[in-house]
Each structure stands twice: as C-alpha cells, then as structure tokens.
Amino acid sequence: MGDIITKEQIAKFITRYFSQLDSDDEKIAALNYLRKIFHELSPFSHEPVDLVLWVKAEEVVANDYNPNVMAAGEKKLLQHSLQEDGFTQPIVVSEGKGQYLVVDGFHRQLLARRESEAGKRLKGWLPVSCINPNRKGQPERIASTIRHNRARGKHKITSMSDIVRDLTRLGWTDERIGQELGMDRDEVLRLKQISGLADLFQDEEFSSAWTVL
Secondary structure (H helix, E strand, O other): OOOOHHHHHHHHHHHHHOOOOHHHHHHHHHHHHHHHHHHHHOOOOOHHHOEEEEEHHHHHHHHOOOOOOHHHHHHHHHHHHHOOOOOOOOEEEEEEEOEEEEEEEEHHHHHHHOOOOOHHHOOEEEEEOOHHHOOOOHHHHHHHHHHHHHHHOEHHHHHHHHHHHHHHHHOOHHHHHHOOOOOOHHHHHHHHHOOOOOOOOHOOOOOOOOOOO
C-alpha cells in the first residue's frame, strides 16, 4: 500500500489552495465543487440538506403557485432573525435550465435580496438546497411546497383550492392529492367545491351532508 493521506494533510492542502484564490467568486466556485464531491461520498447523499450550495441571487426564481401568506409582523420578525441570527436555513429549490426555482423559502430569499444587513452580508448570493431529482415535475414541486408550508405555516384557502384544481387537471386523483398534501378526502373535496368548477366533481359521489354551492 502507498502512503496513507490523513485528513489533516488534506485540510492543509485545501487551506493552501484557497489562499491562492483572490475573489469571492473563485472561492465560492471552489467551495461548491468540493461540497458536491463530499456529498457524493457522504452516507447521507440522499438527503438534500447534506448539500448546501451558494448561488447568485438572480439565478433563484420564485414559483407562481405558493399560497403561503406571511403577516407583516411575521415578516418583520423574519427580517430581524436574518439580521441577528444569520441565514440558518437554505432556500429549498428545484434545479433546472440554469436556474433554481423556489420550492420553500420564498420570503427568506425575497428579504435577502433587499438592502438590509443580511443582504449586504450575502453580497448577492443565496444558500440553496436542491430537492431530489425525481421531484422536479410541476405537480411534485407544488406538492413539496405545500408540504413544507402545511408543516409549519398558514395557507390562503382560495389559493389552496386553486392548487387542488390545478393538480386535478394535471391528472392527480383525490387520493393522491390527499396523500401528497396531507389532507383527508373531505378536505380535498371542500377545496374543489370552493373553486366552483363543475368538471372537478364529475366522478364524485356526495353524501347527504354535502351541499354544492
């Protein structure tokens, strides 16, 4: 066997390499490259949080379906947290076509772009964690966003009904919508009722307790 390389030697070599880099862009590119290698070798390579990358803020694009609403007081608190605690959670994104579509963290990425202490510290960069590649389809991304929001936040009911309507039109059954979004069958049907579209109910059977408006 050849000489064994120790982790201390690797650390010294990496430190020496970074000392030769002049710009932040070069250092961030090197960090992202090394993190991807570490991620491939990691026993947790199937976990998105195992790989957090720094990307240019302009490459992060908001989705057009997020029904999560943040009150003014909560938004102010989030801004204060970003200033005092720093960025403790990456923005969850779906990578594709040279950009990163926000799945979770819309308000964090929005506040981090502004002229604030957090924005100045980040210098136009944002930390992102990419969802698993098999979740990149539009319905899967929508479901992932809803799950993140429902696990901790609030939803605008009319927007949720629009989500259910869109997923139905994309071919998802009530059972799958309920399973993916954490709803029971009645909740799915009520949201379909709110949207007021008769074609969503053509295959449904209603109990006597239901009143269709």
